[in-house]
Amino acid sequence: MGGYYVIAGKKVPNHILSMGFIGAYVAGYAAYSMKPKPAQPATPPIQASSSDEEAFIKEFLAKAEAEDKKQ
Template sequence: MAGHYVIAGKKIPNHLLSIGFISAYALGGAYMALKPKPAQPATPPIQASSDDEEAFIKEFLAKAEADEKK
């Protein structure tokens, strides 16, 4: 017969402990895999050296998107 551990004054068989740990590990993994992810921005941030450059890039992207929709 398999061994046992005494926890809080009760004999707990080894197979129940192993089932409990494997279940907890699987549930933790499922939680981490299914947890909602934070929303990612649609485009990367614009890293312009000046405000004029940033405005030009935004205007260019807006025109490109408008041409693409046509």
Template sequence: MGGYQYYNVFGKQVASQYLAMATLATIFGGAYAATGGSKKAPVPGAAPPINASSSDEADFIKKFLEQADEKKEDKH
């Protein structure tokens, strides 16, 4: 067999290119598994709570957001 380096792994001879492929598959497979998983989709229409110091400020923010939504709907 031509020019390959062989290593003994658990009593079997394994060529170096197979060890390299197994190493790369383990690294990339582990990275893929770690970054995968369920992604939580944002709930449409859900807004963060309004932390206003007074009721007047809260009313102003609500009216402003309603006007911004109306402008957005008018453009489309």
């Protein structure tokens, strides 16, 4: 069989150390990938120079969405 390392006074085979390392790596990746993602806004923010322009944009988008629903 392969070699071994002496850890805390015990002989630990190389294959056990490698399986432990791979298991810890996979567990760390799984924990990282399962983190909840921040919620993304449904539409990009409206960057208008005045409140009238912002109102016009919102009204235009509402009309366009209503028109899409009709079709």
